[in-house]
Amino acid sequence: xxxxxxxxxxxxxxxxxxxxxxxxxxxxxxxxxxxxxxxxxxxxxxxxxxxxxxxxxxxxxxxxxxxxxxxxxxxxxxxxxxxxxxxxxxxxxxxxxxxxxxxxxxxxxxxxxxxxxxxxxxxxxxxxxxxxxxxxxxxxxxxxxxxxxxxxxxxxxxxxxxxxxxxxxxxxxxxxxxxxxxxxxxxxxxxxxxxxxxxxxxxxxxxxxxxxxxxxxxxxxxxxxxxxxxxxxxxxxxxxxxxxxxxxxxxxxxxxxxxxxxxxxxxxxxxxxxxxxxxxxxxxxxxxxxxxxxxxxxxxxxxxxxxxxxxxxxxxxxxxxxxxxxxxxxxxxxxxxxxxxxxxxxxxxxxxxxxx
Amino acid sequence: xxxxxxxxxxxxxxxxxxxxxxxxxxxxxxxxxxxxxxxxxxxxxxxxxxxxxxxxxxxxxxxxxxxxxxxxxxxxxxxxxxxxxxxxxxxxxxxxxxxxxxxxxxxxxxxxxxxxxxxxxxxxxxxxxxxxxxxxxxxxxxxxxxxxxxxxxxxxxxxxxxxxxxxxxxxxxxxxxxxxxxxxxxxxxxxxxxxxxxxxxxxxxxxxxxxxxxxxxxxxxxxxxxxxxxxxxxxxxxxxxxxxxxxxxxxxxxxxxxxxxxxxxxxxxxxxx
Numbered sequence: 001x002x003x004x005x006x007x008x009x010x011x012x013x014x015x016x017x018x019x020x021x022x023x024x025x026x027x028x029x030x031x032x033x034x035x036x037x038x039x040x041x042x043x044x045x046x047x048x049x050x051x052x053x054x055x056x057x058x059x060x061x062x063x064x065x066x067x068x069x070x071x072x073x074x075x076x077x078x079x080x081x082x083x084x085x086x087x088x089x090x091x092x093x094x095x096x097x098x099x100x101x102x103x104x105x106x107x108x109x110x111x112x113x114x115x116x117x118x119x120x121x122x123x124x125x126x127x128x129x130x131x132x133x134x135x136x137x138x139x140x141x142x143x144x145x146x147x148x149x150x151x152x153x154x155x156x157x158x159x160x161x162x163x164x165x166x167x168x169x170x171x172x173x174x175x176x177x178x179x180x181x182x183x184x185x186x187x188x189x190x191x192x193x194x195x196x197x198x199x200x201x202x203x204x205x206x207x208x209x210x211x212x213x214x215x216x217x218x219x220x221x222x223x224x225x226x227x228x229x230x231x232x233x234x235x236x237x238x239x240x241x242x243x244x245x246x247x248x249x250x251x252x253x254x255x256x257x258x259x260x261x262x263x264x265x266x267x268x269x270x271x272x273x274x275x276x277x278x279x280x281x282x283x284x285x286x287x288x289x290x291x292x293x294x295x296x297x298x299x300x301x302x303x304x305x306x307x308x309x310x311x312x313x314x315x316x317x318x319x320x321x322x323x324x325x326x327x328x329x330x331x332x333x334x335x336x337x338x339x340x341x342x343x344x345x346x347x348x349x350x351x352x353x354x355x356x
Numbered sequence: 357x358x359x360x361x362x363x364x365x366x367x368x369x370x371x372x373x374x375x376x377x378x379x380x381x382x383x384x385x386x387x388x389x390x391x392x393x394x395x396x397x398x399x400x401x402x403x404x405x406x407x408x409x410x411x412x413x414x415x416x417x418x419x420x421x422x423x424x425x426x427x428x429x430x431x432x433x434x435x436x437x438x439x440x441x442x443x444x445x446x447x448x449x450x451x452x453x454x455x456x457x458x459x460x461x462x463x464x465x466x467x468x469x470x471x472x473x474x475x476x477x478x479x480x481x482x483x484x485x486x487x488x489x490x491x492x493x494x495x496x497x498x499x500x501x502x503x504x505x506x507x508x509x510x511x512x513x514x515x516x517x518x519x520x521x522x523x524x525x526x527x528x529x530x531x532x533x534x535x536x537x538x539x540x541x542x543x544x545x546x547x548x549x550x551x552x553x554x555x556x557x558x559x560x561x562x563x564x565x566x567x568x569x570x571x572x573x574x575x576x577x578x579x580x581x582x583x584x585x586x587x588x589x590x591x592x593x594x595x596x597x598x599x600x601x602x603x604x605x606x607x608x609x610x611x612x613x614x615x616x617x618x619x620x621x622x623x624x625x626x627x628x629x
Contacts, residue, residue: 050531050535051534051535052531052534071534071539072531072534072535073534073535073536073537073538073539077535078535079531079532079535081528081531081532082528083526083528085526085528085529085531085532086529086532087529087532087533087547087551088529088551089550089551089553098533098536098538098546099536099537102536102537102538102542103537143532146532146536147535150536150537
């Protein structure tokens with residue numbers, strides 16, 4: 001277990017900048033998630049930490065060691081692959097023992113450590129099976145045990161759950177998180193699935209086009225997204241295009257005058273609204289922004305309902321409400337009122353930065 | 357409706373019939389040569405007059421057949437070993453590395469299977485003559501010379517079948533080995549090589565069978581007095597036509613079938629080929 005420091009890490013493939021000046025400082029025992037759409041550079045960053053991709057610039061330190069120029073087999077990282085990557089011709093126990101053999105652990109010490117690692121993932125009874133005799137979830141747990149057995153300084157998880165079905169994904173996710181806490185493992189996980197990221201991470205790193213857009217806790221990203229990309233990628237947002245007028249005023253493309261937090265500079269801008277922070281009623285709600293509208297579309301999502309409400313010819317907001325038996329559930333075409341407080345709407349000016 | 361069902365049934369029936377004809381086409385020579393090997397009369401005329409095991413004894417009593425068999429075996433094994441040693445790196449390079457002319461090289465390595473045996477034999481004969489003149493080493497007519505020639509027809513099989521194994525090989529398995537602390541060589545010998553073993557075994561088997569049965573190239577490359585089994589069979593046939601030849605063929609078929617069955621126990625050939 002160790003601290004992991006990444007300083008101005010970059011990777012160029014010809015003219016393509018896959019990763020640009022990424023700097024991260026991951027505390028001992030922290031669970032950090034790199035989140036972003038495919039092609040954002042998160043996997044390349046992870047592979048640079050593991051040593052499979054040579055950085056074009058920057059440095060990586062694990063504990064007190066600069067590993068930037070070390071080959072993968074001389075870095076003490078435990079990598080769990082999306083495809084499990086188990087050795088098909090070796091049994092489960094032999095798979096887990098492989099890293100220990102490579103570390104010249106004594107024969108007598110290998111067996112108990114293999115057993116311990118398999119017990120941690122609740123597969124102690126399957127040591128003699130071949131990987132192909134196991135289910136996907138079991139295979140991924142073997143891969144995890146194999147990575148844990150070597151007692152890595154840093155645990156690296158490359159989309160470890162994306163090949164599993166939804167129910168299993170949640171199960172293995174919880175298991176990974178619990179083990180990580182118990183063992184106090186410094187962990188970096190890569191995923192494109194925001195729900196997965198939000199449930200396991202201590203901190204999240206949102207990446208896009210090779211760059212870090214924001215680093216923060218779930219709360220930071222939810223309440224204070226750094227830019228329009230983060231607002232749209234983490235959690236959900238509806239965007240109202242328009243102009244910031246300064247002095248806490250915003251005019252939408254459809255001509256609606258809205259109030260927002262004071263402090264945004266005047267100019268073309270977009271207002272991002274979290275659907276769960278927009279209220280809905282049949283009469284005016286008495287909020288800073290209070291507008292009549294027409295329900296255009298209703299999606300039932302189990303415990304919640306999503307309603308798309310048309311405010312003007314060009315402006316629509318999504319409202320999330322609890323799906324209760326006794327509550328009102330407006331039908332398509334119903335006239336409703338929506339409202340939100342001035343600080344619920346976040347203004348992003350065109351040059352990407354958050355203004356309010 | 358009834359018409360549609362009939363058409364479908366007819367179609368299936370026709371397909372089965374074609375499959376049976378194809379199977380028969382493949383099996384008839386094997387079955388007839390096996391049958392012939394047991395006929396008692398010396399001149400094979402139908403119907404057989406009786407049955408005997410005598411021809412097998414006659415075949416084994418011929419020093420040319422026994423000697424030819426041993427030479428073919430020796431050359432086949434050595435050529436297969438050489439072909440695998442060269443074919444594995446070639447297959448790896450073709451599957452793993454992007455380099456200019458890769459596609460062309462891939463096709464080129466299959467050439468020995470496509471070029472007519474006589475053409476290939478002539479080419480190698482001329483090359484070995486020139487090489488012998490240039491180096492003054494006794495290449496032509498030597499066993500090593502014959503092995504080198506046969507390795508050429510082993511390589512395409514090895515490269516093709518290992519290539520097929522590598523195509524289904526997930527490279528992150530190798531990366532997992534490196535991540536766990538194995539250096540590149542250890543990862544290759546402990547992880548990659550065992551994973552492509554089915555391809556290597558199948559390639560070696562088919563390569564060996566090709567070498568063992570090769571006639572055209574051997575005809576050019578052997579020295580006077582030296583003989584391989586196919587050449588011994590050809591020479592015998594020039595003078596006589598009796599079931600001894602059939603007996604030799606049956607033994608050859610049995611040997612190759614046994615090799616395939618034994619191999620198949622360890623490596624499922626159907627998964628590779």
